Amino acid sequence: MANYPDxxxxxxxxxWIRLTEDIGRVGITHYAQESLGDxxxxxxxxxxxxxxxxxxxxxxxxxxxVSELFSPVSGEVIEVNTKLADAPELVNxxxxxxxxxxxxxxxxxxxxxxxxxxxxxxxxxKEK
Amino acid sequence: MTxxxxxxxxxxxxxxxxxxxNPMTLPTAPRVKKASIHISQNENLIFENSRPGSxxxxxxPNDVPEISVANLVPTHLLRDDDLRDMPELTEPxxxxxxxxxxxxxxxxxxGMFPLGSCTMKYNPKINEWAARxxxxxxxxxxxxxxTVRGNLLLxxxxxxxxxxxxxxxxxxxxxxxxxxxxxxxxxxxRAALTARGDARQYxxxxxxxxGTNPASAVMCGYKVITLISKKNGLLDLAALDKAMTDxxxxxxxxxxxxxGLFEEEIAKACELIHARGGFVYxxxxxxxxxxxxxxxxxxxxxxxxxxxxxxxxxxxxxGGPGCGPVAVTGELxxxxxxxxxxxxxxxxxxxxxxxxxxxxxxKAYYGNFGMMIxxxxxxxxxxxxxxxxxxETAVLNANYIKHHLQADYEVPFDGPVLHEVVFNDRxxxxxGVRNGDIAKRLIDxxxxxxxxxxPLVAPGAIMVEPTESESRAELDLFIEAMRAIAxxxxxTPEVVKTAPHQTRLRRLDETAAARHxxxxxxxxxxxxxxxx
Numbered sequence: 184m185a186n187y188p189d190x191x192x193x194x195x196x197x198x199w200i201r202l203t204e205d206i207g208r209v210g211i212t213h214y215a216q217e218s219l220g221d222x223x224x225x226x227x228x229x230x231x232x233x234x235x236x237x238x239x240x241x242x243x244x245x246x247x248x249v250s251e252l253f254s255p256v257s258g259e260v261i262e263v264n265t266k267l268a269d270a271p272e273l274v275n276x277x278x279x280x281x282x283x284x285x286x287x288x289x290x291x292x293x294x295x296x297x298x299x300x301x302x303x304x305x306x307x308x309k310e311k
Numbered sequence: 312m313t314x315x316x317x318x319x320x321x322x323x324x325x326x327x328x329x330x331x332x333n334p335m336t337l338p339t340a341p342r343v344k345k346a347s348i349h350i351s352q353n354e355n356l357i358f359e360n361s362r363p364g365s366x367x368x369x370x371x372p373n374d375v376p377e378i379s380v381a382n383l384v385p386t387h388l389l390r391d392d393d394l395r396d397m398p399e400l401t402e403p404x405x406x407x408x409x410x411x412x413x414x415x416x417x418x419x420x421x422g423m424f425p426l427g428s429c430t431m432k433y434n435p436k437i438n439e440w441a442a443r444x445x446x447x448x449x450x451x452x453x454x455x456x457x458t459v460r461g462n463l464l465l466x467x468x469x470x471x472x473x474x475x476x477x478x479x480x481x482x483x484x485x486x487x488x489x490x491x492x493x494x495x496x497x498x499x500x501r502a503a504l505t506a507r508g509d510a511r512q513y514x515x516x517x518x519x520x521x522g523t524n525p526a527s528a529v530m531c532g533y534k535v536i537t538l539i540s541k542k543n544g545l546l547d548l549a550a551l552d553k554a555m556t557d558x559x560x561x562x563x564x565x566x567x568x569x570x571g572l573f574e575e576e577i578a579k580a581c582e583l584i585h586a587r588g589g590f591v592y593x594x595x596x597x598x599x600x601x602x603x604x605x606x607x608x609x610x611x612x613x614x615x616x617x618x619x620x621x622x623x624x625x626x627x628x629x630g631g632p633g634c635g636p637v638a639v640t641g642e643l644x645x646x647x648x649x650x651x652x653x654x655x656x657x658x659x660x661x662x663x664x665x666x667x668x669x670x671x672x673x674k675a676y677y678g679n680f681g682m683m684i685x686x687x688x689x690x691x692x693x694x695x696x697x698x699x700x701x702x703e704t705a706v707l708n709a710n711y712i713k714h715h716l717q718a719d720y721e722v723p724f725d726g727p728v729l730h731e732v733v734f735n736d737r738x739x740x741x742x743g744v745r746n747g748d749i750a751k752r753l754i755d756x757x758x759x760x761x762x763x764x765x766p767l768v769a770p771g772a773i774m775v776e777p778t779e780s781e782s783r784a785e786l787d788l789f790i791e792a793m794r795a796i797a798x799x800x801x802x803t804p805e806v807v808k809t810a811p812h813q814t815r816l817r818r819l820d821e822t823a824a825a826r827h828x829x830x831x832x833x834x835x836x837x838x839x840x841x842x843x
Contacts, residue, residue, distance in 0.1 A: 223825035
């Protein structure tokens with residue numbers, strides 16, 4: 184289903200990662216952006232910061248609440264979507280494309296095994 | 312548009328008048344009565360009302376030699392714009408501007424304020440009488456201790472009352488609000504553990520706790536471990552057992568929790584935490600469900616805060632300031648903020664500065680004294696039986712609302728609720744309506760909206776806390792309004808999705824306001840844009 188592209192992997196905290204070898208682009212899912220409502224601010228780390236799997240790397244603020252963003256994998260942040268500073272609505276309008284958040288160079292690629300496939304993630308949110 | 316029944320008529324004359332008073336549907340000015348003009352009229356900023364040359368005050372002729380201000384004040388401290396763009400108005404214009412604004416207020420003095428988790432109860436006027444007694448009201452904050460014995464005695468009496476209510480050994484009245492009390496409490500836990508030789512690293516917080524709890528724990532240098540609640544919304548004792556190690560300082564628990572449910576296994580949880588060397592902090596924001604019926608100290612809680620501006624009827628929100636006393640066991644008493652109050656005899660109370668283990672002072676002077684007067688007035692006016700009756704009525708009112716609205720709104724965590732009830736918008740979502748739309752529509756019916764989208768464990772939450780202040784008649788009006796909105800969601804969802812319709816301003820663009828906030832009027836804005 185288009186809401187959860189097959190070429191991505193997912194976390195139970197509603198982040199996605201698009202992997203190209205040991206480089207991963209990270210954002211939040213359609214389900215997450217819909218639950219949050221209109222996103223008004225995204226707080227992201229600086230390039231060069233080290234992030235750990237399942238630990239917060241930033242936060243996203245919507246009209247309803249502030250929520251932490253959890254990294255799907257460990258590694259170094261090598262790119263940050265600076266467009267979100269002026270256009271946080273991209274997280275709502277284009278969660279998998281223009282609304283991406285950070286790019287991570289993986290330090291422990293085996294962590295990827297713990298992530299969910301699109302089908303597994305869809306089953307997970309159906310249970311909620 | 313759908314007619315708006317009953318509740319709004321309390322403020323205004325008739326629903327027909329209401330529609331006429333709406334500026335969008337106003338036919339011609341002569342048909343409008345003066346009273347309805349004021350209700351519907353929007354108000355400029357006072358800056359925009361300025362008419363240069365207007366004066367509110369005339370100074371008498373100067374009878375001392377004139378000295379240029381430039382000779383008295385260093386040049387770099389002088390402003391050079393001659394106060395350009397400061398508003399210039401007459402005294403009646405200023406008075407009318409602010410008086411008109413004051414009529415826009417909505418508070419417990421104008422109607423029901425069902426904001427869940429906030430306990431927006433009525434503030435009895437006897438509290439205001441007591442706080443305005445000149446001996447209290449005119450106390451100077453730096454008055455010598457010997458001249459304020461009465462104030463100290465009042466504070467001690469309040470502390471003692473709160474000890475009795477919480478079942479704990481000692482109280483500090485210093486913290487200025489609930490989250491400040493949390494911070495103070497967690498600092499005491501940290502101090503006690505440090506004295507034992509290990510402050511530990513983690514604090515356990517259930518996902519149905521108050522949102523400020525994790526922040527307080529982090530401010531004290533702890534990492535937070537979130538405990539996922541059971542399906543019924545209550546603390547999972549097995550998860551607690553697993554998470555509670557010798558690296559954990561303790562548990563921060565809100566009881567009743569943010570779903571309005573009593574944590575039935577609180578005593579077992581406290582026992583488990585104590586057995587492994589930890590402390591239990593209880594967020595007392597929901598104490599309006601417990602006062603006079605049960606005591607956190609008896610459950611095994613080590614430290615908690617109270618919100619005088621919730622449970623004890625002092626003004627809340629913009630009407631503050633707040634007061635968030637912390638209560639502790641004898642074990643934590645040495646760590647209380649400095650100074651404490653010590654009773655010497657029946658009449659005499661002194662400040663005790665000999666507190667070597669204290670975490671220090673947490674508030675200038677001794678907290679917000681005016682709130683302490685009001686809270687003690689409330690406690691004394693009701694007495695033990697009255698406080699218990701207030702609690703029972705608050706719980707009854709919440710259950711009355713739950714009973715009458717559960718056919719129309721889903722209750723995600725079903726169980727006997729205490730002082731507040733959480734619904735969600737799941738049934739209404741089928742018609743494209745979300746909880747925020749329901750809140751906006753409720754304004755048209757003359758009510759302040761309940762708490763929205765909190766707690767986070769209940770997506771689409773609508774959290775209602777009526778408190779004991781509301782009569783059955785008022786509760787029935789609220790229920791009737793909520794039911795009418797539920798019908799509108801099915802039959803005419805657009806009316807709900809575009810609400811409010813009867814307010815001065817229609818639906819505001821909250822997203823744009825959050826993304827591009829304009830926080831104040833700026834003088835010379837146009838000039839700057841053109842010149843600089």
